[in-house]
Amino acid sequence: MANMETVQSNFIKQIINEHNASGRYGGRVHTRFPPEPNGYLHIGHAKSICLNFGIAEEYGGKCNLRFDDTNPVKENVEYVDSIKEDIRWLGFDWEDREFYASDYFETLYEYAVKLIRDGKAYVCELTGEEIRAYRGTLTETGRNSPYRDRSVEENFDLFQRMRAGDYPDGSRTLRAKIDMASPNLNMRDPIMYRILRAHHHRTGDAWCIYPTYDWAHGQSDSIEGITHSICTLEFEDHRPLYDWYVTQLEIHHPRQIEFARLNITCTVMSKRKLLRLVQEGIVDGWDDPRMPTISGLRRRGYTPGSLRDFSDRVGVAKKESTIDMALLEHCIREDLNAHALRVMAVLDPLKVVITNYPASEIEEMEAVNNPEDATAGSRAVPFSRELYIEREDFMEDPPKKFFRLAPGREVRLRYAYIIRCEEVIKDAEGNIVELHCTYDSETRSGLPQANRKVKGTLHWVSAPHAVDAEVRLYEQLFDREHPETTDEEGQDFLANLNPASLQIVQAKVEPSLASAMAGTHFQFERKGYFTVDSRYGKKGAPVFNRTVTLRDTWAKIHKGQKTTP
C-alpha cells in the first residue's frame, strides 16, 4: 500500500470513469496543458498543471504541453521560456511532447479549405463594426452577412488570396457558416481567420492570416489525440462550437470539460491585473515575492511540494470559489516545518549585556538544526557577554500572559542560559537602548539546573559574532479579502493595496548564515520561514525573504487584549 491517502474524487474523474466504462476512448486518457505565452504562469495555472498532469498520471496516460500561440501580437519567447521553467520546477515532465498551435497552421488551413468545399465556411468582408452589428444582441437574433452565400469557388479563391496577402489587415475574415439566430452567440457564424501582419515568434512572417482560439484549439486537441480537454468555466459556452468543428471535419473528437478557476483571498489572479502591477511598478516584476505567480512564489520561498499539496487540497469543481490564503500558508508551513533548518536571527535588535559574564569569554552552544528531523544534526552557536534579543521580547510594563523578559523577570535563552533582567538603560528621549542582565551559570543548556521552569524562551544572537543581513518582511499584497471590492465609485483593485506589503529591516543573524545559498529555506526560530533571495544580496551578505510567519498564538492573545478592555 504505497498511498494510504484517500484520493479525492471529482466530477472530471467521474466523466473519465464513465468514458472508460463505455469505451469511448478505448480506455485511453490523454490531457494537455495549453498556456498562451503572453504572461507568466500563476498559481491558478499551477492548479491546472497539477490537474492535467495528475489525471494523466493517475490513469496511466500522458499530458502534452501545448503553447496556444495564435495571437502573435501578444506572445513572445520570454514567456515561453518562463512557462517551461515553471512547469519543470513544479515537478512535471512533458517529455518530447512540447507542441505549439502554430505547428498546426498548415493543417488548420487545410481543414478550413475542407469546410469551404463543404459549403460550411465563407469569406466575409464586413468590417469589425458591421460584424458586431450583424451579430445581434443577447436577446435579439443576428442577421446573415451579405457575403454569406458566395459560391464555394469564390470563397476558395478569396481565402487563398487572404493567405497570399492580397488584402489589408482586418479587411476580411473567414467565418463558419452556422446559425445567426442561435441563442449562443458563439454559434453566430464565428470567425475562424483574421488578416494580421504581425511577426510570430515561431512562424516568423510566413503567415498573414491567423486562426482564432475557437478554430485552433479543438482541432489542435484533435490532432494530438487528446481525450479530455480541460479548461475553465468561461469556455462552457464555446463547447457547442468546439463540438461543431470536429464533427463537421469528421476528426477525432475530444471531450471538453470545464472547471472553476482558482481564486485566493487577498490577491488577484487575472493576467491583465498582474500585468498592471508589473507595468505600473507597484511590484518588482513578475517574480516579485508578493506576486501569486509561480516565479514569485518560488522567490518568496514556496516549494514545489507545497504548491502541489495545495492544488490537491483546493479541489476541482464547477462552483466559483475563493480559497482562503490561510490554506496556502498552511501548506508551506507544513512542508517547511519538516524540512527547513532552524537558525537564530534577530529582526529588531535590542542589546543585552550579561553583566556577570566574563568579558573575554566565548562559549559554543550546541543548537539542534531541526527537531522534526534527527538526521539534520546540530551546530555550534557562539555565546558571549553581549547579545541581541528581539525588541518585542522585552516590555517594561508587561500585560498579563506576557511570558518574556521584563524588569526583574527571568527568561531562558534558547540553547544557553537563564538570565534575569536587572536594569533598563535609556537614552535622553527615554528610549530603551540596552538591557543589563545577569545569568545563572548553573543553567547552561544540558546541565541539571537548566530544567528549571521559566516562563519563556527567547532567541538571541551574540553581538560580536552577529552578521548583518537585510530581511524583507512580506505580507499580503492587498489588505482586503476580495481586492475587486471597492468603497468608492471609480476606484479599482489598486485602491486596496496593502501599504505594508513589504517592510525591509536590517537584522542580526547567526554567523552560519553568512554563506547561505540562494533558495535555501530556513526557519528563523520563533519568527517564521525565510529563504535567501535569488536576486539581491551578495557573497557574505545575504538578503532574506520572509516566506510566511510561524503561527503566532501570542499575537492572537495580544490582539484580544487590546480590543477587549
Add this chain to the structure above:
RNA sequence: UGGGGCGUCGCCAAGUGGUAAGGCAUCGGCCUUUGGAGCCGACAUUCGCAGGUUCGAAUCCUGCCGCCCCAGCCA
C-alpha cells in the same frame, strides 16, 4: 427580458434515494528549552427557498430566489 452554468458549516469540498466524509479556519485542553511542531476534544438534526413524490430526499419532480459567464477579427 436570450443562452449557458452554479448554490452542502466562516472558506473549500465529498455525497448521485437509506438517514451529512475530510481539509483549512475557529474555540477549548494536554505537551513543549520555538507562545512553533505534536496530541486530544468541540464545531451543519441539516444541504438557497417553497411545495410535491416516497416507508425514507442534499440526492427525484414543480415553482421561485440569488450569484457567475457570453454581444473581441483576445484566450
